[in-house]
Amino acid sequence: MSVYLYRLVAAACVALGLTSLTTAAASASALTERGKYLVIVAGCSDCHTPGSLLGKPDMTKFLGGSDVAFAIPGLGEFPGRNLTPDKETGLGNWTSQQIITAFTTGVRPDGRILAPIMPWQALAKLTSYDKRAIAAYLKSLKPVKNAVPGPFGPSEKPTTFVMTVVPGEVYASMPKPGGLPAK
Numbered sequence: 584m585s586v587y588l589y590r591l592v593a594a595a596c597v598a599l600g601l602t603s604l605t606t607a608a609a610s611a612s613a614l615t616e617r618g619k620y621l622v623i624v625a626g627c628s629d630c631h632t633p634g635s636l637l638g639k640p641d642m643t644k645f646l647g648g649s650d651v652a653f654a655i656p657g658l659g660e661f662p663g664r665n666l667t668p669d670k671e672t673g674l675g676n677w678t679s680q681q682i683i684t685a686f687t688t689g690v691r692p693d694g695r696i697l698a699p700i701m702p703w704q705a706l707a708k709l710t711s712y713d714k715r716a717i718a719a720y721l722k723s724l725k726p727v728k729n730a731v732p733g734p735f736g737p738s739e740k741p742t743t744f745v746m747t748v749v750p751g752e753v754y755a756s757m758p759k760p761g762g763l764p765a766k
């Protein structure tokens with residue numbers, strides 16, 4: 584091989600190597616972008632960002648855990664947890680697969696089954712690309728340090744707000760949102 588030809592082949596190899604690196608980076612960012620899109624349209628923020636269920640989402644703590652727990656009769660009260668990669672209070676120590684298993688089968692790494700208000704039965708229907716996309720996006724988030732309390736057992740006193748379902752007559756006798764007295 585002439586020196587000239589050798590150089591040409593070497594240059595072509597470098598160019599190809601760079602192209603595949605750039606392609607890998609582009610597909611990783613396409614995966615994360617897809618995850619962002621899915622997280623927005625699936626409404627994860629409603630139940631996982633503080634303030635969302637109170638009408639004022641605190642976007643500085645996006646997906647950093649809710650301040651409102653859902654009361655599930657007989658089970659207890661369950662606040663949406665911190666989904667950011669903070670190691671102490673979020674999912675920082677979970678692998679992508681553990682995150683996917685939790686939001687598609689309801690099983691956490693410690694074996695606890697998530698309360699049914701977390702829509703894992705619906706999310707189980709996602710394609711495997713979309714599942715990976717959501718996990719990749721959650722892992723790319725800014726870590727938010729926010730220890731969400733609970734979940735609270737049926738006999739515990741919740742320390743968060745509670746969203747509950749009551750019969751109409753019970754609701755009518757309750758103080759109204761905003762502190763207005765019941766009519």
Ligand code: HEC
Pocket residue numbers: 621622625626627628629630631653661662663664665666682685686691696697698700701702706717734
């Ligand atoms: C209707 C409210 C609601 C929506 C919408 C929702 N979640 Fe949840 N999610 C919850 C609640 C409540 C829990 C905690 C349940 C429990 O502790 O048993 C939870 C738990 C989780 C967990 C387990 C975290 C942990 O630390 O145990 C993951 C992961 C998760 N949700 C991901 C998602 C993703 C991703 C989306 C959107 C695609 C989403 N959730 C949408 C309410 C919701």
